[in-house]
Amino acid sequence: MGNGTNLGRVRGLGSAKHGGKHWIDQRLTAVGNLLLTSWLVLSLLLLPNFEHETVAAWLAQPSVAVPMILMLVSIFWHVRLGLQVLIEDYVHDDGNKFAALTLLNFYVIGAAAFGIFMVAKHAFTGVPA
């Protein structure tokens, strides 16, 4: 292990041991997305119409609200892992990369929290009068 170039400083240390978890999580959420988005598409196709009354009653059921919340978690987790790789591949400046990854984390956590809250609120309190 040298102390000159960037490569020299890390050569021989092996991997950071973080890549494996990222890889496995991406596959795990991918399988979750396959199952849950298939459920969403089939469930939507079985609806008689898309009037508010129909979809509101549909979304309020536990058998719809729960998989919907699971789907939002699985998808936004997958989005975080996928777009992280995208940013790391294309944004080379360290500062910009840090900013982009920060924005990505704010986006996925904020959007997932918003969606989960909306589904839960609807399932718990029903349609506002």
Place this chain on the structure above:
Amino acid sequence: MAQNPNRPISPHLQIYRWGPHMAVSIFHRATGFVLATAGMLTLLWWIASIAGGPESYASFQAWVVSAGAEATGLQTAANWFFRLLGLAVTYSFFQHFFSGIRHLLMDLGAGYELTTVRTWSIAVFIAALTATALVAMLVASRFMGI
């Protein structure tokens, strides 16, 4: 680090010959980006409009689906924008879906022979385009009276 400029750099992005294998790979990434942004934001808008009650749902429909006879010019433009976006998101969904299944199968170590890779790559495009066409026809016949 000094690099000898005469060393070959691979792949040559500008002169690389397009094939199904590389197309399916870059499409997976591009469609993933479309789904992560446009797809998910529209889905969240729809969910929030359901939870918001009949008026907010009507507002979502007026902007995204169709504003009906009293549509303003801006709403008509928005409707067409979201119809095209809907088509792009639908295609992105099926492309990413089938391409993702291909990736999971290849993660198992299956299908690395050159001809198999090529066949599966082409099959992904055909499956995605077929599924998109079926959904587009369904929507057109059921909701747009075509």
